[in-house]
Amino acid sequence: MSKKILVFSIIAIIIIGFVIIYFTGQNAADLPIITDTGGAPHSFAIYTEDGDVLYTKNIDKIRKSILNNIVIEAGSFTVTNPIGIIEAPPSKSITDIKQYVLSSIDKENKVLIIYIDGLGYELYERAMEEGNIPYMASLDKGIKALTVYPPITDVAFASMVTGETPKYTGIHNREKRPLLAPTIFDMAYEKGKTSKVIEGNIRILTCDVETILNIDENKNGTIDDEIYRSAMTELKAPPNILLVHFHSYDDMGHKYGPSSKEALEQLRILDSYVESMVKDYTGDIIITSDHGMHDVEDGGNHGDFLSLDLFIPIILKNHK
Ligand SMILES: [Zn+2]
Numbered sequence: 144m145s146k147k148i149l150v151f152s153i154i155a156i157i158i159i160g161f162v163i164i165y166f167t168g169q170n171a172a173d174l175p176i177i178t179d180t181g182g183a184p185h186s187f188a189i190y191t192e193d194g195d196v197l198y199t200k201n202i203d204k205i206r207k208s209i210l211n212n213i214v215i216e217a218g219s220f221t222v223t224n225p226i227g228i229i230e231a232p233p234s235k236s237i238t239d240i241k242q243y244v245l246s247s248i249d250k251e252n253k254v255l256i257i258y259i260d261g262l263g264y265e266l267y268e269r270a271m272e273e274g275n276i277p278y279m280a281s282l283d284k285g286i287k288a289l290t291v292y293p294p295i296t297d298v299a300f301a302s303m304v305t306g307e308t309p310k311y312t313g314i315h316n317r318e319k320r321p322l323l324a325p326t327i328f329d330m331a332y333e334k335g336k337t338s339k340v341i342e343g344n345i346r347i348l349t350c351d352v353e354t355i356l357n358i359d360e361n362k363n364g365t366i367d368d369e370i371y372r373s374a375m376t377e378l379k380a381p382p383n384i385l386l387v388h389f390h391s392y393d394d395m396g397h398k399y400g401p402s403s404k405e406a407l408e409q410l411r412i413l414d415s416y417v418e419s420m421v422k423d424y425t426g427d428i429i430i431t432s433d434h435g436m437h438d439v440e441d442g443g444n445h446g447d448f449l450s451l452d453l454f455i456p457i458i459l460k461n462h463k
């Protein structure tokens with residue numbers, strides 16, 4: 144091969160390489176930006192590719208790099224290929240739940256965490272307005288909070304119990320991996336306190352906590368009635384931290400849509416469970432969720448960078 148052909152080939156390969164990078168790279172216009180969320184103005188939450196959420200007061204520039212990556216320049220740091228931006232984000236996040244729990248524990252209060260899967264903030268607000276959750280509506284209004292990305296159960300649940308973003312929990316998807324960060328249950332144990340989790344038929348997180356699993360004994364299509372029964376039994380002598388995870392609203396939401404008659408009927412049932420569970424409970428109570436849900440053609444789904452998926456309520460009761 145002559146030298147000329149070799150040089151020509153190398154140049155051609157480089158050009159083709161750049162063309163491929165250019166056309167497969169992200170377009171700045173594709174970067175999802177959620178605005179008008181009612182949080183503090185002139186602030187931003189940037190969701191990074193490695194699973195973190197970074198807050199900044201200002202974004203100087205969003206540009207494309209020579210390799211066609213999107214780069215956000217935000218004062219003291221830059222982020223390459225972000226997942227999305229939330230403008231004026233709520234000041235609270237799912238990672239703040241850990242602090243509420245620890246402060247209760249430090250005050251020698253017991254804590255009951257009622258985790259209603261799939262109840263995003265907008266769905267919670269709509270359900271209150273439409274009278275579907277009369278008991279929860281009678282409590283102090285839930286704090287609007289961010290969840291992590293992707294907004295799916297395993298990822299958000301890991302952040303809820305560790306106070307860390309996926310970058311530090313190591314949970315970025317539904318693979319069952321051990322958590323990289325200590326949980327509220329570990330921290331409580333260190334302080335000589337007990338914890339229990341009540342769930343459906345599988346353990347969602349791989350972490351060290353006593354977990355009561357349940358099956359659909361009466362075969363009515365949901366395990367939440369059995370979970371509720373287990374919870375009522377536990378509440379007779381509750382551990383320091385009791386986390387009860389209900390999944391039926393999310394299940395019905397996937398199947399029929401989060402605002403369907405079927406899903407809302409289930410939510411009403413959960414609201415009545417919540418009422419009986421908290422009635423005689425004297426400790427601190429946190430009612431929250433992991434993510435929301437949006438409508439799709441044949442039901443509902445979540446996992447996208449959408450406000451419906453990314454905002455959750457944190458309802459506090461008894462916290463002084
Ligand atoms: Zn979930």
Ligand SMILES: [Zn+2]
Binds near residue numbers: 394397445
């Ligand atoms: Zn789901």
